[in-house]
Amino acid sequence: MADRVGIVEVAMTPGAESKDNFLDQVFRTSKELLDKAGISRDEVGTVVSASSDVFHGGVSCASSYYWDAGAAFLKNASRQDGESLFAFIYAVMRILSGNYSTAMVLGVCKGSENPANDMLTHFFTDPFYQRQIGLNETVAAALQKREYMTKYRITEEQCAAVVVKNLGNALKNPYAHVKKRVSVEDVLASEMVMEPLRKMECAPKSEGMIAMLLAREDVAVKLTDKPVWFKGYGSSMDHFYLGDRDLLNGQLGTAAAKAYEMAGITNPKKEIHVAEICEPYSFQELLWCEDLGFCDRGKGGKLIESGATGPGGKIPVNPSGGVLAHNPYVTRGLYRLAEGFLQVRGQAGERQLGRKVTTALAHGTHGFAGQCHAVVIIGK
Amino acid sequence: MGRPVAILGSGQTVHGRRFDVSYPELVKEAVDAVFETTGISPADIDGVVFGTMPSMMEGVALTHFYFADVLRSVGKPILKTETCGSTGVSLAITGYYWIASGMADLVLVVGSEKMHEGDAQATMTTVLEPFYQRFFISGAPGVFSMQSQGWTVRFGIPEDKIRAAATKLSIDHHHDAFDNPYAHIKKRLTEDEVNNARIITYPVRLWDVCPTSDGACAMLFASEKAAKKLGKKVAWVKGVGYSGDEYWFGDSDKAEWQCAISASRQAYEMAGIKNPRKELDVAEVYNPFTFQELLFYECFGFCGFGEACDLTLKGVFGRDGELPISPSGGVLCTNPIGATGLNRVAEAALQVTGQAGAHQIPGAKTSLAHAMGGVVQFNGVMILGSEK
Structure with missing residues (x-):
């Protein structure tokens, strides 16, 4: 790539x-x-937003509603559906094309104004085969968790440990939605929502409006003395029908490999200093850590037991509290990236990691059992 | 500017009431067609751009999941671009930027809609927020009629003149559609039939309005390297423009429509076009309503404000005129919303590569594709050329 793109703010x-x-x-x-x-606003070259009509309070064509409120009036702007990291990478592309020197990324999701996430994810199903059986994101995750526990002997306690860690981390995050000190016992005592998933293992439904300013290198260094650079991106889509997929070896590995290649990362365990992972269900953090190469296949449970993913560990995961602590469906990926940005800058407040952070990974996923994944690498 | 971006080819489905196929099968038809036309293998694409009408008009949300397999996107990155009616051109623009950024060499761009599986007017009414506007604007014809009325009053166009110009467009386009193998409504109409058709929302009558169609369109966008490898005649993206104005209908001037003016000027500037009527050889204007097509001529600078009706009646914008508009029959004859704008780009590409068949404009070298969306809020424009 000819130019570098930096996150300014x-x-x-x-x-x-x-x-x-x-x-x-x-x-x-x-x-x-x-x-x-x-x-x-006049100095902003282009705006790319992310929103989904179903997560949008009953107004169709989401981007038309907030177009002018979101700084896009009379600008060459666009919008992505479903995953806010799509909006980020599209804004990066627009800058790299040479047409713009600055771009604003906007993520829009007011969770309190639309129905329960599982009612909405139910509409991802096809109307003929899946809808009648009540499939939704939680049902798909439950199937995935059962398979994960059976195949790799992942324990309930290991899954619960993710909740303990993330809700605890969230205590230091002013943007998080659910934050509390809980024990493994508390998690295991919470109501069974969709066997084997318990209530505290499932992410809440949250609000989340987020905006990010990107700029071409020469402009970024004028706007801030602490730009954080875009280093790599990878995304990958899986088959639609769950039966066509290997739920324990999905597309995150493919997405991560592309992002690592672009960023020149050969040993993610060492080179990634903090990872913000999209884990709407507890066990997914363990599984995604395997796909990202933080541990071997089937060893996600051991990884959290070792303390490596804690704030003081070798590869801190979700110091923000992650999606279990804050789940604005569409914008949750961009919130992961924002935390990575703040950590690299050393501006994460009370939750700033004690270690040196020069490279961060942000992950977003949407769809059943991780049908689509996106990975962004940023760094100094 | 970024790297040159080429369009290698397109695949359109036959449009209409497609109860013979499921929605995924409809999308597959377009995707298979573009790979067959270009001879490119799905394995060679670097990524996929997909979009439809953003609301779940067919009862499925976030349809990139549902269509993951037929889009040949498994194991690949995808972008889901959606901007209401202008989705099609926004999709093409996404394909353009992806290639121009250097992050891909070959991108599949697909738009679709299966409108007979939903209720388009009911859905479009919900683009309006529930408190102030939804009660008195019913579907698309309501807002477009208000826009037409405002435009007529602003420029003092006599009612019989605007009716005559709209009637000419309706007759011509429905006739043009016979030459387009993918078009939905093809009809030989008389002036009386058009003038006396039932009123939908005054002044819009039945033959002034587009149909609801099922259909999909797929295109391949490529870097110069990938285009050379193909070794066939390709279209080149010369300019892109997109603009949107205020959400609230009453806040902006819809006659001298700022976002339509701005989108076209962005594209002209990039393409180096000073006099569009002279420099363009053909334009695929997004014309779901005859009256609105006339307004676009003026906003795009094809003529001055208030002149569109006279020039249309003189035949300036007819098939044999100075600047032929929508020789495919346009949106007036075929409107699968999420695919409609991309169909315009596909048609514009066919024209500059000399592959438009019976509706080819002889010697076309520069073309314009356009799409409009929202509650008269968005416009997107793409200029294509036969030379890099």
């Missing part, structure tokens, strides 16, 4: 339900970003 809302008007929230988040970066 980020602004985001906390995950708890807000009484603020939807458009006010979008406007304030966009405005906060531009104010922090010290540029006016």
Whole structure:
């Protein structure tokens, strides 16, 4: 690539339900970003947003509603559906094309204004074969967890340990939605939602408006003395029908391999200093760690037991609290990236890792049992 | 600017009431067609761009999951671009940027809609928020009629003149559609039939309105390297433009429509076009309503404001005119929303590569493709050329 693209600044809302008007929230988040970066709306080259109509409070064609509130008025802008990291990479592409020197990425999801996530993910199903059986993201995750536990002898306690770690980490994150000190026993005592998944192992439904400013290298260094550079991206899609897939060896490995190759990473265990992973269900953090090469296949349970993924560990995972602590469905990927950005900058406040952080990984997934994955690598 | 971007080919389905296939099969038909036409293998693509109408018009949400297999996207990166009615051109623009960024050499771009599995007007009414606007704007014809009325009043166009121009467009396009093997509605109409057709929303009558169609369109965008490897005539992207104005209908001027003006000017500037009427050889304008097509001529600078009706009646924009508009029959005859804008790009590419068959504009070297969306809020424009 000819040019480097840097992340200049980020602004985001906390995950708890807000009484603020939807458009006010979008406007304030966009405005906060531009104010922090010290540029006016006119200086922003392009805007790429992420939103989904089903996660959008009953207004269709989501991007038309917040278009002007989200700084895109009369700009060459666009919108991605489902995964906010798609919006990030599309904004990167727009800069790399040479047409723009700055781009704003906007993620929009007001969870409190739409139905339960499982009711909405139920509409991912095809109307003929899957819908009648009530399939949704939690049902698919339950099947995946059962297979994972059976095949690799992953224990309930190991899965619960993810919840303990992440909700504990969230105590230090002002943007997180659910934060508390819990024990493995608390998690195992929580209600069974979809066997073998318990309530505390499933992510909540949250709000999350987030904006990020990207710039071409020469502009980025003028806007900030602490740019964080885009290093690599990989994404991969799996088959639609669960029966056609290997749920324990999905497409995250493919996505990660592409991102590592682009970023020149050969030993992720050593070269990634912090990973923000999208784990809407406890066990998925363990499984995704395997796919990302942080441990061997089937060893995700041992990895968390070793403490390696804790804030003081060798490969800290989700110091923000992750998706278990904050789940604005569409924008959760971009929140992972924002945390990676703050960690690399050394601006993660109380949750700033004690170790040196020069390279961060952000992961986003959406769809049943991780049908689609996206991985972004950023660094100094 | 970035690397040159080529269009290697396209695949359109036959449009209409496609109860003979399921929705995934419909998408597959377009995808298979583009691979067959170009001789490229699905294994060679670096990524996929897909989009439809953003709302789940056919009852399935986030359809890139449902179509993952037929899009040949398994094991590959995907982008899901959606901007209401302008989705098709936004898809093409995404394909353009992906290649221009250097992050891919070959990208499959697909748009689709199976409108007979849903209720398009009911869905489009929900683009309006539930508190102020939804009650009094019913579906698409409501807003477009208001826009037409505003435009007529602004430029003092006599009612019989605008009716006559709209009637000419309706007759011509429905006739043009006979030459397009993929078109949905093909009909020989008389002036009386058009003028006396039932009113949908005044002044729009039945033959001023597009149909609802089932259909899909697939295209291959490529780097110069991949285009050379193909060794066939390709179309080149010369300019892209996109713009959107305020969400609230009453906040913006829909007659001298700022985002339509701005989208076209962005594309012209990039393509180095100063006088579009002279420099363009053909334009595929997004014309779901005859009256709106006239307004676009003016916003795109094909003529001055208030002149579109007179020039249309003189035949300037007809098949044999100075700047032929929508020789495919356009959106007026075929409208599968998520694919419609991409169909415009596909048609524009066919024209500059001399492959448009019976509706080929002889010697076309530069073409324009356009799509519009939202509650009259978005416009996207792409300029294609036969030379890099």
